[in-house]
Amino acid sequence: MSTVFPFSAIVGQEDMKTALQMAAIDPSINGVLVFGDRGTGKTTAMRALAALLPAIKTVEHCQYACDPDKPDQFCDSCIERSEAGSLASAIKPTPVVDLPLGATEDRVVGALDIEKALAQGIKAFEPGLLAAANRGFLYIDEVNLLEDHIVDVLLDVAASGVNVVERDGLSVKHAARFILVGSGNPEEGELRPQLLDRFGLSVTVGTPSVIEERMAIVRLRDEYELQPEKFKKRFSLKDKAIRDKIVAARVALPNVKVDDDSLRLITSLCVELGTDGLRGELTLMRACRAFAAFENHARVTPEHIARVAPLALAHRLRRDPLDESGSLVRVQRALDSCGLEACA
Numbered sequence: 046m047s048t049v050f051p052f053s054a055i056v057g058q059e060d061m062k063t064a065l066q067m068a069a070i071d072p073s074i075n076g077v078l079v080f081g082d083r084g085t086g087k088t089t090a091m092r093a094l095a096a097l098l099p100a101i102k103t104v105e106h107c108q109y110a111c112d113p114d115k116p117d118q119f120c121d122s123c124i125e126r127s128e129a130g131s132l133a134s135a136i137k138p139t140p141v142v143d144l145p146l147g148a149t150e151d152r153v154v155g156a157l158d159i160e161k162a163l164a165q166g167i168k169a170f171e172p173g174l175l176a177a178a179n180r181g182f183l184y185i186d187e188v189n190l191l192e193d194h195i196v197d198v199l200l201d202v203a204a205s206g207v208n209v210v211e212r213d214g215l216s217v218k219h220a221a222r223f224i225l226v227g228s229g230n231p232e233e234g235e236l237r238p239q240l241l242d243r244f245g246l247s248v249t250v251g252t253p254s255v256i257e258e259r260m261a262i263v264r265l266r267d268e269y270e271l272q273p274e275k276f277k278k279r280f281s282l283k284d285k286a287i288r289d290k291i292v293a294a295r296v297a298l299p300n301v302k303v304d305d306d307s308l309r310l311i312t313s314l315c316v317e318l319g320t321d322g323l324r325g326e327l328t329l330m331r332a333c334r335a336f337a338a339f340e341n342h343a344r345v346t347p348e349h350i351a352r353v354a355p356l357a358l359a360h361r362l363r364r365d366p367l368d369e370s371g372s373l374v375r376v377q378r379a380l381d382s383c384g385l386e387a388c389a
Contacts, residue, residue: 061087064246071332072223074332084252099292182223190234199243206222298335301334303344319363
């Protein structure tokens with residue numbers, strides 16, 4: 046297994062790193078979309094974050110990685126073993142699953158295990174990518190090129206957190222709760238609006254223009270490729286510090302307060318920007334809470350809202366033919382209008 050580039054060694058791209066950390070702290074934020082130039086560290090950052098996260102506790106031999114501490118989310122097999130008193134625990138790394146653009150629906154959701162059907166004459170379920178990604182990351186590169194019928198499947202599962210398969214005489218239901226991370230180049234096509242809205246946070250990354258920053262990136266990447274293990278060890282303490290902050294933030298998250306003043310600012314921003322529905326408010330509130338927990342603050346402040354609002358709201362704006370300003374500019378104007386200009 047190749048050595049993953051350390052998360053703490055990534056230079057710049059602060060918005061992308063912040064968005065990924067918040068999604069890891071609170072999966073209910075519903076994932077991160079990263080659009081931008083090729084070679085800007087999109088895939089590297091996602092894999093690096095997943096690699097530094099603590100391992101997860103699962104039911105031993107469970108093909109869906111059920112959490113032994115959450116029996117209400119058990120698959121049928123784990124329910125049977127639990128009732129029989131034969132449930133054991135195991136530890137495994139946080140799953141990271143790639144969803145290829147050419148993947149069939151059967152490969153994504155799961156299907157009849159043909160080998161067992163032919164060899165043993167029994168109907169058995171072969172889990173798909175959604176099962177493998179449960180409690181981890183599902184990564185889609187070039188997400189804007191994903192086929193429509195796969196998008197429909199992802200929308201259904203992302204909304205419910207459960208994958209239901211009814212085909213070939215099989216009836217299977219299992220948990221499929223994952224952090225969806227998509228990346229792509231906007232020059233190759235736009236993302237379907239229904240899927241775009243399902244991503245909690247969105248980030249646009251660009252190629253660094255500062256000479257010193259580019260030099261630092263090139264030098265670090267070269268060092269990593271020459272001696273990956275030595276390079277990883279060099280940044281191990283910094284990665285551990287980030288891991289510890291994320292773990293502490295997960296514990297503190299339920300106790301972080303969002304008072305009425307902060308909630309009023311959040312809703313005022315969404316009204317000012319004309320976002321559809323209430324998903325914008327919910328995502329911004331959750332993301333602010335996760336950011337506050339990461340910063341070891343007991344309550345959400347206007348500074349947190351100003352920092353997180355562009356990540357949570359910029360991709361939710363309707364196009365205005367009379368306003369050619371970019372979405373980030375429009376969010377900044379809304380922040381100014383709500384009196385948050387000093388915090389942005």
